[in-house]
Amino acid sequence: MKIIFLGTAASLPTAERAPPCIAINFNGEYILFDCGEGCQRQMRNRVSYIKIKKIFLSHFHGDHYLGLLGLLQTMTLHKRTEPIEIYTPPGGIAFLKNYFASGYVGLSYDVKIKELGEETVEFQDYFVESFHVEHKVPCLGFLFRQKDKRGKFDKLKANTLGIFNRMFGELERLGSILIGGREVTLDDVTGETRKGKKIVYSSDTLPTRKLVEKASGADIFICDSTFVHEEDRNDTLHCTVAEACSMAREANVKRLLLTHISQRYSSDEVLVEAQKHFENVSVAEDFMEIEL
């Protein structure tokens, strides 16, 4: 599994940072979170347009969705036929209907749109949970959770219990097999369950209790950290670096990635501030990749 940062800017893009877009590459597909303007260009030679299966939009401020339509049209130029799924906050179906009627849009595949409240969407190998965060407009944070996987086969233990190679598949299918009158279960011959990875993306928000709860124990917590200095915030609803770190600490996350960085600050300035408040913290940069 890999996280690819394709845009890490706040509302104004800079030379180094494009508007928000994050891709997760998992089991051969890409899942996008937000689609800032220019994301299709950021993806060149990094993300296969055709392998993007789901797009989650956090909210309908321009910096978070204005790269969507160009991306979808480019998929058509790449002769996509497979449907794509788009998940949005409430109101998204009406917004996207207008967006798709803003010019001559002829897509070569179906677009399935679903508005999300606070809920969990289950896919084959993972879940995505949406939850409300605190921004000026309806805005969702997302929790991506890989499904737990059963432990590895313990061949020695299996053989001792009378399970040999050709029976592994059968045991996996049935869950248990009778061997000489004794029931052997899958659990008897596998190691500890392998816990799925958990990634939490705050999107744009002030600090919230819910975000801390959702981020609890996350392997990666990607958090809005627009401001270094509280006095720069004015009436915008975004976190400071210190607030992002404070939530990360409280949620006991393994690693914190700061994103949505205002054009006011250098990465160094953000990092110096962050390291005062949390140990395992990095400033997300465009094209940064994190293997999990």
Place this chain on the structure above:
Amino acid sequence: MKIIFLGTAASLPTAERAPPCIAINFNGEYILFDCGEGCQRQMRNRVSYIKIKKIFLSHFHGDHYLGLLGLLQTMTLHKRTEPIEIYTPPGGIAFLKNYFASGYVGLSYDVKIKELGEETVEFQDYFVESFHVEHKVPCLGFLFRQKDKRGKFDKLKANTLGIFNRMFGELERLGSILIGGREVTLDDVTGETRKGKKIVYSSDTLPTRKLVEKASGADIFICDSTFVHEEDRNDTLHCTVAEACSMAREANVKRLLLTHISQRYSSDEVLVEAQKHFENVSVAEDFMEIEL
């Protein structure tokens, strides 16, 4: 006067080329022709967002307009209050209405939209003429023409006719003055009229007779040259390099700039082909600037 190429790609952006956008910097204002996705980022430190007064959209294919809304929103973040004028082909008002209702759009200034047919819009120091070109959807080419300026004052001649320093302003205001019973006109004391520069932008099109007529004698002719090889064109309605050159030759333009370059070709490949057909030709590159 300066032309700034902010995007020179065809439908698919590349590492070097963003989607179409051209700025003309004239008398302290910027006039944009097309607004491809990412144009606001291309403008950073090159074009003042606040000084953009007019935007001309050639047509509503995504690569030519999907940078507009992000740009307009960024102007709000830069606290713009001055209205902006947008000119579009027929259907543009309805398209832009949908576009502006695709999310939470709150602009801090008025947007005036006007649909153009084949007509000339007069501004203080220049004209913009719109004309139909041949593309899959309604599409306009544009002719930008600086107004002619009167010739320079010929001080020697003026003095001989009895016109001295303090009378220059009066003569300019009135057009003529009586000196000892003789009428001296502005023409009597000024040199030859200085012809305004003429720039023609084809937008997306097959070769057309009208484009040749409009480009006649242009100082700069910016032409769609998507393809080097005719066989790559398929059913798209774009020019080949040879066709662009052929129109430039027939229209006797002073300089040809090739743009809307397909991602298939390198600039060198395009240039080598072009130089077979026209002498004063360049391949437009992103951030190229041309002083006139």
